[in-house]
Amino acid sequence: QVQLQESGPGRVKPWETLSLTCSVSGDSLRSDVYYWSWIRLSPGKGLEWIGYMSYTRGTNNNFNPALKSRVAISLDTARNQFSLRLNSVTAADTAVYYCARDNFGSLDVWGRGTSVTVSS
């Protein structure tokens, strides 16, 4: 059974960098089938897809243009984890952040989510 689990600080100060990690069990990031995605849920904007990265598939990464200038996603295949970095955060980045497996334009397995508040 594939499981994803997010981890990271629950609070980040304005203009600092948010860093989250997603640990994957039951599947390998080296899969040539899937992308690995980040999504967030905020009161103001609802669900918002942040971006994805793939180890082997073509077009190895893609990001939401609204966030592209501030986002980085990386894979650690040795630990079977992937990470999100979002810099220069503001209150608008306060949200529940989810990681998910992307299977051909669909997110078939999700983590439980981790709540992040941007506040000084």
Added chain:
Amino acid sequence: DAVMTQFPLSLPVTLGQPASISCRSSQSLVHSDGNTYLNWFQLRPGQSPRRLIYKISRRDYGVPDRFSGSGSGTTFTLRISRVEAEDVGIYYCMQGRHWPYTFGQGTKLEI
């Protein structure tokens, strides 16, 4: 971006009665490979979002058959034939045809 519009945003229902949620896309979701990348998700408090339906009408393993999806092109519907108490939550449509992927605003189903 492909804008996804759901309605209603709030759906009071009676146990045992049917329920229906509509989702409309600003762009066609039909891919050149012949598939239409429209998904439905359920979000219940304290739980991971759960995919119920993909490619318009394909039910995920373990999803009760009271859930069904239909539609084509830009207009789609999620139906629950007989609502049960465990169905309370927020339902989202999502398109995976165009980048960035986009979601509907969510429909809150409550008994």
